[in-house]
Amino acid sequence: MFDLILKNITHRKLRSGLTVFGIALGIFAVIVMGSMSENFNLTFDKSISLTADKIRVMPESGFLGGGLTESTVREVKRVAGVSDAYGLLQASLDPENLGFGGGNVVIGIPPEKTQITLKDTKLTGGRYLVTGDGYRAVVGSSIAREFKLKVGDELEIKSKKVQRAASITHTRNFTVVGIMEYTGSFFDSGVIVPLDRAQKFYELGNGVTMILAVPEPNTDPEDLSKRIELNVEKVKTFSPEQLRKQIEQALIIFSLVTISAAALAAIIGGLSVTNTMLMSVSERTKEFGLMKALGAETKDILFMTVGEAALMGVIGGIIGIAGGAALVYYMNSNFAVVLFVITPRLLAIAMSFATLLGIVSGTYPAYRAAKMSPMEALRYE
Template sequence: MLDLILRNTAQRKLRTSLTVFGIALGIFAVMVMGGMSEYFSIHIDRTLDLIDKIQVLPESGFFGGILNESQVSKVKRVPGVIDAYGLLQMPLDMESVGMFGGDFVIGLPPEKQKATLKDTKLVGGRFLVPGDGFRAVVGSNVAREFRLKVGDELEVKSKRLQRGASITHTRNFTVVGILEFTSSDYDYVIGVPLDVAQKFYEIEGTVSYIWVVPEPGADAEDLSKRIELSVEDIRALSPQQLRKQAEQALVVISLITISSAVLAAIIGGLSVMNTMLMSVSERTKEFGLMKAMGAEMKDILFITIGEAAFMGILGGIIGIAGGGAFIYYMNEYLASRGMVLFTVTPRLVLISILFATLLGMLSGSLPAYRAAKMSPMEALRYE
């Protein structure tokens, strides 16, 4: 039977090629869009794994306001808080903030840097220390984007309003350390001393958010609620709440990316159905002769669905190879600009090949049923 399936598909080279190409395009879309979804999933998950603290934000939201250092002191006095410190976050280049955020400057107390970065290690240089001036520890993607080594300088921009006009100021920061790759937000960070960042951006005494370290054994959910009740104009999010919000956003991203890919794959499936319907129509007498010679319905079904499944597998392999190559070169291109957007995982490859096979089989099931249900006499009289 298998040799018959292979021979039948090989005899119709052009039609088979066009059908396989249609499926390959659909699976290519599944790989690319699925690779983007996988990247965001892994990236968000690993970022949240590095966060074990409560995050305190302005009540109006991260981008809607700022906190002052007096609020940091108030948070520290809440029962159950063992430590709290503020961080200032700004885009590296305020004139070109991309849709995916891009690189960002984090001003943080040097003595809190290891606690902030949790288990993240250095691949070169050192961490910030108290007394550092215009010094920076950079993430792996930042180092790759700007081809930085320890001792190199990185230009940072800030925008200021003077007499109604926007003026951009720049300052070079010396790189003293480079972080390992984490596939998290830390790959895009430029860590600088908090007091230096506040002076450079001319917002002394303010921070973007506060990290809160709970006492051992303290319930983070309860503590975040106590912080909100104790300190005005803020909202506090526990690590569990941060994860829940991120997962909700990830569901939306996944629905958008995967639905568009599935639509493309279904179009490829329709081309399989069209090809198989034409094939069944052309081979009606052949199937009638086979049934007259003793072939059963299951034999006809096996041959027809087998041909559709074979084209699905072949299209899936080509689509996976093409999608994988596109993702590789696209990531290489994007990495030189400080970002990565795709990840190929074994799960994605397995889903793609199974989807291609199933798509081929389902698309070939209707033609297969039509072929199998014909009586031998009816098929032999077919013109």
């Protein structure tokens, strides 16, 4: 029967073509939007897994409220169950141009803690920071690509300080000593510099923006996180679990918005299949009547019409996926940040969605075709 289905589709080239194109557009949207959402999910997962074993300690008054200093770090370290704690300083790489998704960040880390923070992230060139490094930096893969950096190059970092109504911008060149491999986490957009130099450059004294606390083995991070809040004044902690929950919620909303926009596009494509199939069925009323007179069973007619709609869905799906993948590939390789990831899961969703769309859209027209009385259909002009 497959050859008959194919014949019917190719018989009305323009009409079938437009229908397939409608589905392809919908699936294209599913792929582009979906891969963006997948990228956010994966980045989040990898970022979490890099810091999953550590508790984040933030100032009570919020991320930018300040108030954390080296002495807070020492207090955190003294809490029972904390094996190590160290401060981090996070600032925007270019405060005048905040990019999409938070943009590039400068992360001040005590050089000896770089390995603990980044775990087994490898370098594609150069070396990690060492104690005693001056204005040196290890950059993430996206940064290296955006600024076309090689080991030994200089990278300009800006700081912006608001004083009364005016703001003063300082700039300073840091020498790139190492480039990290692609991790898929926020470290790809990070410039890692020695903490003491960052504090000096940003004129923060011994202030830090965040403290990472490493729990001792066999210590429950949830309990420890509460214990830190009780023992250290004016801090708020995020255990890995809390952090995960918080970000997950935001991601779910983001996914819902993108996926439903894409699904809407695909459903409109589905309606065009229904329309085409209804037209095609009513044009072929006599043909279906004839087939029944020749002894075709209801299931034969159903198979032919649903099959035709499903095949248009499948072809539309393949074209949509190919188009979406091409755009995603182009965007990823021509823009500084990787914004899209096409996962096997996304491909499976897109393909089954396209097929299902075809089948569902073809069901009603097929039912109409199959229910036709052969005599009435044969008399139909």
